[in-house]
Amino acid sequence: MKEKFENIADIYGTPVYVYFEDILLKRAKKVKEVFEDLNFLPTVAVKANNNPALLKILEEMGFGADILGEGELLACTLAGISPDKIVWNGNGKTFEQKEYMIKNKVKYVNVDSFEEFNYLWKEENNIELFLRVNPDIDAKTHPYISTGLKKHKFGMSFTQAEDLLKKYSERISGFHLHIGSQITEVLPFKEALEKTYELAKKYNIRKINIGGGWGIKYKSENELDLNILRKELLPTLKNFDLIINEIGRFIFAPAGFLLTKVVMVKKTETKTFVVTESGMNHLIRPALYGAYHEIEVLDKSGPVEKVDVVGPLCESGDFLAKDIELNLPKIGDLIVVKNAGAYGFSMANNYNGTTQPAEVLVKKDGSLKLIRKKQKVEELFSSCII
Numbered sequence: 001m002k003e004k005f006e007n008i009a010d011i012y013g014t015p016v017y018v019y020f021e022d023i024l025l026k027r028a029k030k031v032k033e034v035f036e037d038l039n040f041l042p043t044v045a046v047k048a049n050n051n052p053a054l055l056k057i058l059e060e061m062g063f064g065a066d067i068l069g070e071g072e073l074l075a076c077t078l079a080g081i082s083p084d085k086i087v088w089n090g091n092g093k094t095f096e097q098k099e100y101m102i103k104n105k106v107k108y109v110n111v112d113s114f115e116e117f118n119y120l121w122k123e124e125n126n127i128e129l130f131l132r133v134n135p136d137i138d139a140k141t142h143p144y145i146s147t148g149l150k151k152h153k154f155g156m157s158f159t160q161a162e163d164l165l166k167k168y169s170e171r172i173s174g175f176h177l178h179i180g181s182q183i184t185e186v187l188p189f190k191e192a193l194e195k196t197y198e199l200a201k202k203y204n205i206r207k208i209n210i211g212g213g214w215g216i217k218y219k220s221e222n223e224l225d226l227n228i229l230r231k232e233l234l235p236t237l238k239n240f241d242l243i244i245n246e247i248g249r250f251i252f253a254p255a256g257f258l259l260t261k262v263v264m265v266k267k268t269e270t271k272t273f274v275v276t277e278s279g280m281n282h283l284i285r286p287a288l289y290g291a292y293h294e295i296e297v298l299d300k301s302g303p304v305e306k307v308d309v310v311g312p313l314c315e316s317g318d319f320l321a322k323d324i325e326l327n328l329p330k331i332g333d334l335i336v337v338k339n340a341g342a343y344g345f346s347m348a349n350n351y352n353g354t355t356q357p358a359e360v361l362v363k364k365d366g367s368l369k370l371i372r373k374k375q376k377v378e379e380l381f382s383s384c385i386i
């Protein structure tokens with residue numbers, strides 16, 4: 001891969017997000033095959049990666065999409081994803097958005113609260129309603145990406161869902177569950193599903209969206225074992241007529257790499273800092289969640305040292321990794337940050353007036369395709385009025 005990355009840096013410059021189509025296809029295939037024998041609609045969580053060229057690859061495999069609003073719907077439209085495979089999510093849907101989604105024939109919505117139902121969904125329309133229930137299950141993941149406990153802002157309790165069903169059960173076609181992200185154990189998924197099934201039986205709800213959150217191996221943890229997941233969930237899922245899931249990280253993360261350049265190597269009295277072109281503007285997960293991403297220097301001729309890899313921005317929180325062992329690079333050397341395909345580019349921003357990287361796809365046959373141009377400085381203020 002070293003030569004490939006060097007070649008990409010030569011052609012497109014850095015920083016650049018690099019995606020490998022073969023990895024993406026392999027990951028998507030795993031997700032698609034889990035419940036293939038059931039009436040299963042796998043969808044991709046667009047928030048994890050919204051590049052239409054990548055979404056198109058998944059569309060061709062039969063995936064639908066999980067979206068938050070108009071922007072992500074547009075990404076899906078550009079990728080050719082049919083609206084009858086689209087699920088609209090969110091805890092802050094507006095009336096205007098509802099009109100927009102109906103006009104664009106989006107098929108499914110996950111209703112986050114009783115209040116949302118009263119405000120937006122009491123009247124008959126063509127969208128199928130799923131109730132997002134909060135099963136009060138500890139997903140044992142990072143607090144910022146955990147969503148299935150009573151204290152979290154998402155979903156409604158079983159009691160609230162029942163209150164709604166008692167009055168409007170004929171309007172509701174399914175339940176939706178999403179208990180968090182980067183979950184590597186099967187048990188929380190199983191418990192949440194079984195709890196929800198009890199309620200589904202009572203009100204004869206025949207469709208279920210089991211959400212996403214399937215965890216990957218960033219460091220020492222094991223990837224969620226899909227064979228065990230299947231084995232544990234199948235007996236319950238068999239009772240439903242339609243099963244939807246919404247997977248982001250599991251599909252995208254391992255397929256993407258952030259390729260960036262070292263701009264400085266700096267020693268203080270206590271530490272060595274490798275400063276790269278990219279910081280929390282291009283990959284915010286380390287700064288936001290203390291997330292770990294493996295980093296590799298392409299030229300491994302330097303001695304291995306303990307370093308912090310940091311960005312160039314004016315924040316102490318601007319880092320890509322802390323206290324990691326790295327072959328000490330020189331100014332201008334290339335480094336790659338791994339597992340950056342999910343919540344990498346999609347969370348990138350323009351902090352400190354910096355521009356966003358390009359995105360390049362390495363196709364199955366090894367050829368390269370630019371799938372997003374590097375942002376230009378001149379584009380930064382194009383919407384400002386002076």
Ligand SMILES: *Cc1c(COP(=O)(O)O)cnc(C)c1O
Pocket residue numbers: 045047048066089178180181182211212213214246247248249250342
């Ligand atoms: C974030 C999110 C997903 C995708 O989560 P991953 O961990 O990336 O699979 C799916 N559904 C909902 C409702 C989400 O908020």
